[in-house]
Amino acid sequence: MNSIKQQISAISQTLPERVRLVAVSKFHPAETIMEAYRAGQRLFGESRAQELSAKAASLPSDISWHFIGHLQTNKVKHVVSVAAMIESIDSLRLLEAVDHEAQRQGRTVNVLLQVHVAMEETKFGFTPDEIIEYFTGRKFEQLKATHICGLMAMASNTDDPARINDDFARVAELFRRIITIAPDLRGFTELSMGMSDDYPIAISHGATLVRIGSSIFGPRQY
Ligand SMILES: *Cc1c(COP(=O)(O)O)cnc(C)c1O
Numbered sequence: 001m002n003s004i005k006q007q008i009s010a011i012s013q014t015l016p017e018r019v020r021l022v023a024v025s026k027f028h029p030a031e032t033i034m035e036a037y038r039a040g041q042r043l044f045g046e047s048r049a050q051e052l053s054a055k056a057a058s059l060p061s062d063i064s065w066h067f068i069g070h071l072q073t074n075k076v077k078h079v080v081s082v083a084a085m086i087e088s089i090d091s092l093r094l095l096e097a098v099d100h101e102a103q104r105q106g107r108t109v110n111v112l113l114q115v116h117v118a119m120e121e122t123k124f125g126f127t128p129d130e131i132i133e134y135f136t137g138r139k140f141e142q143l144k145a146t147h148i149c150g151l152m153a154m155a156s157n158t159d160d161p162a163r164i165n166d167d168f169a170r171v172a173e174l175f176r177r178i179i180t181i182a183p184d185l186r187g188f189t190e191l192s193m194g195m196s197d198d199y200p201i202a203i204s205h206g207a208t209l210v211r212i213g214s215s216i217f218g219p220r221q222y
Contacts, residue, residue: 150190
C-alpha cells in the first residue's frame with residue numbers, strides 16, 4: 001500500500017474545494033496519526049470517547065477532532081471538552097446532555113444531527129421525519145450552548161451503488177428542506193457523508209465533509 005501521505009494527497013486531489021477531509025483514525029495509534037499530521041492533515045475523526053481523550057491529550061493541540069461514534073450520555077463531558085464538532089448526535093436526549101454540558105463548561109459546541117437512512121436496522125440516528133419535526137417545531141431555539149451545523153449520515157452497507165445513491169439523495173433533500181423550513185437558521189451548512197468506499201457518490205450529492213479511514217490508514221486493528 002502507498003504511504004499515508006500519498007493516500008491523503010491522492011484523495012485530497014479528488015475533493016472539490018468545498019469538501020473537507022476528516023481522516024478517521026479510530027483504532028490507529030498516535031504514531032500513525034502523526035504520520036498524517038506531518039503530511040499536513042489537521043482534521044481527524046474518532047468514534048470512542050476514551051480513545052479521543054487519550055489521543056487529544058498526547059497529540060498536537062492544533063488538531064481538530066470530530067467525534068463520529070455513538071456517544072453515551074455518561075461520556076459527554078470528555079467529548080465536549082475536546083471535540084471541535086460532534087457529528088453523531090443521534091437522539092434528543094444526547095443533544096440535551098451535550099447542551100447542558102457545554103453550558104456547564106462555558107463553551108459552545110458544534111454538532112451535526114445524525115440521520116438514519118440506511119437499510120440496516122439500528123437504534124442510532126433520527127429518522128428524516130423526526131428531523132423535520134424538530135426543525136418545524138423550532139426546537140433548536142431552546143439550545144443555549146450548542147450550534148447545529150448540519151447533518152451526518154451513513155449509506156446502506158451494500159455494494160449496490162443505486163441504493164447508496166438513493167440514500168445520499170434522501171439526506172441531501174432533507175438538508176435542503178430544513179433550510180426552507182427554517183431559513184433563518186444560521187450556519188447550517190455542513191453535510192457529512194461518504195466513507196472510503198462511497199465518498200465520490202456522497203460528493204456528487206453535495207457532501208461538505210467526507211469521513212475516510214481505511215483508504216488512508218489501511219485496515220483497522222481491532
Ligand atoms: C469508521 C467510520 C468511518 C470511516 O470508514 P472507512 O470505511 O474506514 O473509511 C466513517 N464514518 C463513521 C461514522 C465511522 O464509524
